[in-house]
Amino acid sequence: MPLQRFWLQIAAFLVLVWAGVGVVMWVTEDSVFSPEKTLALMAEAPWLEDENLSESKRKAYLDKVIASVLKLDFSQRNQMREDGLETMERFTKSLTDEEKGEYVGRTVEENFKAVMKGLEKLPAEDRRRIIGGIQREMKKKAAKNPEMQMLLDQDPASFEKNFTKDMGLFFKEAPLSMKLEMAPMLEGMQGRMQGMRIR
Known part of the structure; x- marks a missing residue:
């Protein structure tokens, strides 16, 4: 009998623990961000169904999407891009020019900065390796965006020397569509730099 009571107490304790876990998960559901949730927010943008949605409601919803994107780390953003590129493209195409500027300014440009x-703080060898990777990535994209060619026509040493100044100017003056295309490259660089800091 005492053994049976012991097991009943353990079972009751486990039920209470799991009930507590369930309550915490339910309460924090809106605070947890994932690529899937962010893509769902993009897919469910209310203006996709209602073109006459008020500007204030559009802004509030865009703020919610941006907040969700900003909560994702670089690997989650990469996963989001791999799993939902079509959803992301549909979402960004649905934005007005002003909204695109807001989205890019708060997501891509902050990542760029x-x-x-981070590049300035890296040891010279790590910086050289990262910048070499950047140059290779940009060469892949240069076929789609000839504007990038001006930076790529330099030898690797000159590219590295001028990268920070030229890239800052280039990115500042680049069209919004190009900034959006550069987002994966920037996130990849940030991931590599974070990996170097961990070692």
């Missing part, structure tokens, strides 16, 4: 600051 973080990458540039």
Whole structure:
């Protein structure tokens, strides 16, 4: 009998623990961000169904999407891009020019600034390796965007020397569509730099 009571107490304790876990998960559901949730937010943008949605409601929803994107780390953003490129493209195409500027300014440009600051802090050898990777990535994209060619026509040493100044100017003046295309490259660089800092 005492053994049976012991097991009943353990079972009751486990039920309470799992009930507590369930309550915490339910309460924090809106605070947990994932690529799937972010893609769902993009796919469910209310203006996709209602073109006459008020500007204030559009702004509030865009803020919600941007907040969700910003909560994702670089690997989650990469996963989001791999799993939902079509959804992301549909979402960004549905934005007005002003909204695209807001989206790019708060997601891509902030990432760019973080990458540039991170590059400045890296040891010379690591910086050279990262910038070499950047140059290779840009060469792949140059066929689609001839504007990138001006940076790529330099030898690797000159490219590295001028990268920070030229890239900052280039990115500042680049059209929004190009900034969006550069997002995966920037996120990849940030991931590589974070990996170097961990070692």
